[in-house]
Amino acid sequence: MERGSSKHGPRVDEQMSREVSGLVQGPGTGGSRVDEARVPEPAGEDQPEPTTAPAGELRTGAPKGMSSEDVERRSRLGRFITMTALPGDREALIANARDNDAPADIIAELERLPEGTRYQTVSEVWAALGHKNETTRW
Template sequence: MERGSNQVGPRKDDEMKHELEGYLRSGQHTHVEEGNDPEPPADDDLRVGPGGPVPPPGGAREQARAAEDTESLRLELARHLERTVFPADRQTVLDTLQAHHAPDPVLDAARGLPDGSSYANVTELVDAIERGPSQAQ
């Protein structure tokens, strides 16, 4: 029987087949040492299904999207506003954002801030933007 480029003989082939048989049948890891098994996913890892990321349970896709948008706005504002600006009013925020060439969506959101209010930090700015001008403090 011609074995071609196989480096092992028929006896070693059968031995290797026997060693892998349990693994192939079980579909699980057969290593005794814990270090050889893959690490299980953490609780805060993003779950991914066949079609992409899995939305949070309970159909809260819209809430997750809103939270993501809020966090994105917070990061953009923090990136374009230095701490020395605060406390700041609406016009100071707009002037600083324009001076730092903030993107248009961030400027548009800041234009929705109510007049006459002062903001101590970016979190207060985002909260005021989410409330809108009709619910100003």
């Protein structure tokens, strides 16, 4: 027994099947889920490109005492220092950052750390490099 609609013929069934194939099977089958009318047009010649940070700030709600740029830079530093390196001294932090494929600028920053000091957190490392951390709220 062939399955089909009893309300219309096989030709209409086939046409309806093609119309929804992109929704059912995804974009890899030739159809696309994106309606061309919904794709945004590029900015005009005299218009600025759209940005996720229209006011220049990368994130809202930066902690008191830090700019959003400081937060992003400290976060970037923290991505290359894993928790297994803390607490750790200058050499352990540099070795850990190298193991995590840190870029040259991060390694250069860590090489500026004074020797003989153990750091408990990334915030302590950040402060030892001469940057400001957030201020404590009371």
